[in-house]
Amino acid sequence: MKQFEVPIIYRSPLITAIKKKRKEMDKMKKDFTPTHLDLGLLHIYLARHFGFCYGVENAIEIAEMIHNPQVNADLQAHGVKFLQDTQGTTLIPFDELKPEDIVLIPAFGTTLEIEKKLHQLGIRIEEYNTTCPFVEKVWNRSEAIAKDRYTIIIHGKPKHEETRATFSHASVHSPSVIVKDMAQTNELAKYITGEKPSSMFYEEFKGQYSNGFDVEKDLQRIGVVNQTTMLASDTQAIADFLKQTMTGKYQLNAEHSEEHFADTRDTLCYATNDNQNAVIAMLETNADLAIVVGGYNSSNTSHLVELCEEKLPTYFINNEEKILSGNQILHYNFHTKEEMLTRDYIPETRPVKILLTSGASCPDALVEGVIKKMAGFYQKENSIERLIEEFSY
Ligand code: SF4
Numbered sequence: 051m052k053q054f055e056v057p058i059i060y061r062s063p064l065i066t067a068i069k070k071k072r073k074e075m076d077k078m079k080k081d082f083t084p085t086h087l088d089l090g091l092l093h094i095y096l097a098r099h100f101g102f103c104y105g106v107e108n109a110i111e112i113a114e115m116i117h118n119p120q121v122n123a124d125l126q127a128h129g130v131k132f133l134q135d136t137q138g139t140t141l142i143p144f145d146e147l148k149p150e151d152i153v154l155i156p157a158f159g160t161t162l163e164i165e166k167k168l169h170q171l172g173i174r175i176e177e178y179n180t181t182c183p184f185v186e187k188v189w190n191r192s193e194a195i196a197k198d199r200y201t202i203i204i205h206g207k208p209k210h211e212e213t214r215a216t217f218s219h220a221s222v223h224s225p226s227v228i229v230k231d232m233a234q235t236n237e238l239a240k241y242i243t244g245e246k247p248s249s250m251f252y253e254e255f256k257g258q259y260s261n262g263f264d265v266e267k268d269l270q271r272i273g274v275v276n277q278t279t280m281l282a283s284d285t286q287a288i289a290d291f292l293k294q295t296m297t298g299k300y301q302l303n304a305e306h307s308e309e310h311f312a313d314t315r316d317t318l319c320y321a322t323n324d325n326q327n328a329v330i331a332m333l334e335t336n337a338d339l340a341i342v343v344g345g346y347n348s349s350n351t352s353h354l355v356e357l358c359e360e361k362l363p364t365y366f367i368n369n370e371e372k373i374l375s376g377n378q379i380l381h382y383n384f385h386t387k388e389e390m391l392t393r394d395y396i397p398e399t400r401p402v403k404i405l406l407t408s409g410a411s412c413p414d415a416l417v418e419g420v421i422k423k424m425a426g427f428y429q430k431e432n433s434i435e436r437l438i439e440e441f442s443y
Pocket of ligand 1: 103104105157158279319320321322350410
């Protein structure tokens with residue numbers, strides 16, 4: 051894959067040395083065990099894969115907006131203004147734009163409606179379109195499924211920019227519906243089996259189905275694609291369940307399932323898979339707590355948190371400043387969407403063992419900041435330099 055020159059402010063000498071060393075030792079990316087950082091009374095286990103993905107580095111190179119508050123604040127300081135917030139709410143009306151303005155399309159891509167509006171305003175978007183190729187791959191998959199006359203079921207967060215963009219691109223080719231989770235998939239299945247009357251669908255899935263969607267006709271042949279950053283196990287469970295629903299309804303055996311269900315692989319991107327697999331491997335280490343660093347509205351980061359939470363106390367923070375002291379941490383609860391304060395988050399046991407990872411839009415500099423802050427509580431300030439040396443040979 052193409053290599054990018056990430057701006058120095060996002061880089062970390064320590065993380066760069068660690069990633070380089072791990073890459074050299076494991077060129078085929080087969081070893082998912084975490085990197086052990088021995089800081090005396092503090093042991094940190096750093097996930098094998100984390101941080102900036104291809105799409106984010108590509109977008110930053112073209113000057114980009116991503117789900118990371120530090121990166122976005124930096125862009126705003128350079129005069130970049132946001133036209134919409136992450137929910138799609140207008141911040142600057144499009145009619146204030148002039149043909150000479152430069153509009154950047156984010157890595158998530160955008161809807162065909164927005165592309166059209168920008169074209170009508172005379173704005174050229176091609177040069178500054180940072181849509182990630184892995185998102186475009188989902189659009190291509192949708193088109194392929196549509197060509198075979200399947201309705202497209204999109205597993206994603208209905209309000210997320212990427213899912214809105216995928217929905218827009220998919221629905222020009224075929225009827226499309228978004229399901230946000232297994233609970234909603236269960237409800238969708240009831241319309242497939244006829245357990246629920248079609249008339250209820252339109253209210254229940256309001257804002258999540260394409261224009262002219264016909265429940266009777268459009269749920270007879272279906273295929274699933276997903277937002278690139280969903281939890282792999284959720285996506286698999288949803289696809290398996292829908293396949294089972296279709297084979298049950300039409301009394302099909304495995305060889306004939308494609309008559310009603312497009313049997314394709316998930317559309318998660320490589321970074322989602324690598325980062326989630328690295329967390330799963332990291333969780334095999336016995337530890338006291340996990341820290342996950344990333345933007346609070348970042349989908350891929352929240353799934354890493356979800357995986358860790360199942361196993362041990364997990365603190366989701368967006369930078370090291372949220373670690374207030376060795377006793378207090380301010381962290382985000384993505385279930386309630388609130389930041390909360392936890393006291394005595396570090397247990398009495400020594401050495402303290404911490405699992406650490408970050409999301410695909412999180413600069414490595416922030417992860418190094420967390421390591422330094424934690425090391426500081428154990429009077430190990432110099433140890434970072436020692437670690438850099440250690441990983442540089
Ligand atoms: S998370 Fe995946 S799809 Fe999203 S920008 Fe990164 S590489 Fe692309």
